[in-house]
Amino acid sequence: MKNQEIKICRATLTVLKYSLIWPSEADEMNPGKWYYIRVVTFILFTCPWVLSVFMHLIVSIRNNADIHLSEDVALMVAFTGVYYMTIIYVKKQPKVAFLLRDLSYFQFGKPPGFDETERILGFLSKLTFCYSVMAVVIYNYIKYRQKPECERMNKLKGLKENCGMLTPTWWPFEINYSPAFQLIFLYIFTSTQVMMKLSLMISFNVLEMAHHIILRINHLKTMILESLDEQDYEASKRKIKTCILYHLEILGFAERMDDCFSNGMFAHLTITAAICGCLEKQFVDGDNQLGSLLHIFGWILALFLACLGGQHLINASETISDAIWSSKWYDADLRLRKDLIFMMARSQVGLYLNVGGFGILSYALFLSVIKMSYSILAMLTS
Secondary structure, eight states, rough: GGGGGGOSSSSHHHHHHHTTOOOOOSSSSSSHHHHHHHHHHHHHHHHHHHHHHHHHHHHHHHHTTTSOOHHHHHHHHHHHHHHHHHHHHHHHHHHHHHHHHHHHHTTTOOOOOHHHHHHHHHHHHHHHHHHHHHHHHHHHHHHHTTTTHHHHHHHHHHHEEEEOOOOOOOOOOOOTTTTTHHHHHHHHHHHHHHHHHHHHHHHHHHHHHHHHHHHHHHHHHHHHHHHHOOOHHHHHHHHHHHHHHHHHHHHHHHHHHHHHHHHHHHHHHHHHHHHHHHHHHHHHEEEEEEEHHHHHHHHHHEEEEHHHOOOHHHHHHHHHHHHHHOOOOEEEEEHHHHHHHHHHHHHTTTOBBEEEESOOOSSHHHHHHHHHHHHHHHHHHH
8 A cells, every 4th residue: 555655764774675684665564474584594694704703702712812802802792782783673673664654654744855854864875885885895805905914924923814804703614725715705795794784774774763753843843833823713723733733743753763773772882882992902903903993983973873863853852842932822822822831841851762771862872982982992901
């Protein structure tokens, strides 16, 4: 049915679909068993790579290898966080789909600037995706170029590192011959492209949905001002009632969005500081500094996008009471003023997105994570 279609966030949903964690367009509202088979396929496909990094960490510690392990630790934290965020997102997918569907249609009229905002968000989504792809390509290229130096260090220190790979890995068989090296290289590159952009795209999805709610908040403020410009009591009453219903719809959207992303954003909060702290240690150690910067920036960008959406939602929701105060409420009938007082009282409490009960998505949370990552770096270097 036409009113069952999702018309917003299509670029982001396409990326998530090709990463196997969003169903096909025909099954978005009612994903069947094939969707969950795809999710299991995603996990099974990437598991050997994850296990190879974990085994590299374990074997290096057991053998007391003369190498830095900050990248291994950062990757293991990242894998854990991405898997957790993915499982939560898949679990909430039906709720996310219904919320996106409802945000695609307009019971109270199309918000001004909707098409332009959707166009800009679609472009930014594609730009974010391009960054994630190019960052992996550049990181891979740097690691491959370092292969001769890595092999020289193997001979010098008696190591058995698998050189030229995107990440440190350990395999129970020899891979430094053709075509084993090329096959493993291609497998890791493909796994990285499928997996490592997920936290970034999920965070961007938070930003997109927050801005679609903000569009409705701005529309509501315009309707409030127009309703109190009416001289006729009955006409003004009908418009005020419409504004109240619109406000309730917006509150419902914000509550549903919080339910969809709260736990996933908690995982984001807990892992980003640890990942960035370990990657900063990798940079300080001088190991693949450009690659570590690209990796750090990707995780910081992912968290910032989510916090940006949360902060914008807070700021926009707090302006509803300002719009009521700026209107001609003093000329309104006394009975209408009572309705306005109730709406103003509710709008005094801002709309926000929880982070698993440990805070809210905002600039303050973003800065606290950055500070925490520096504290982790200081602990690792002390």
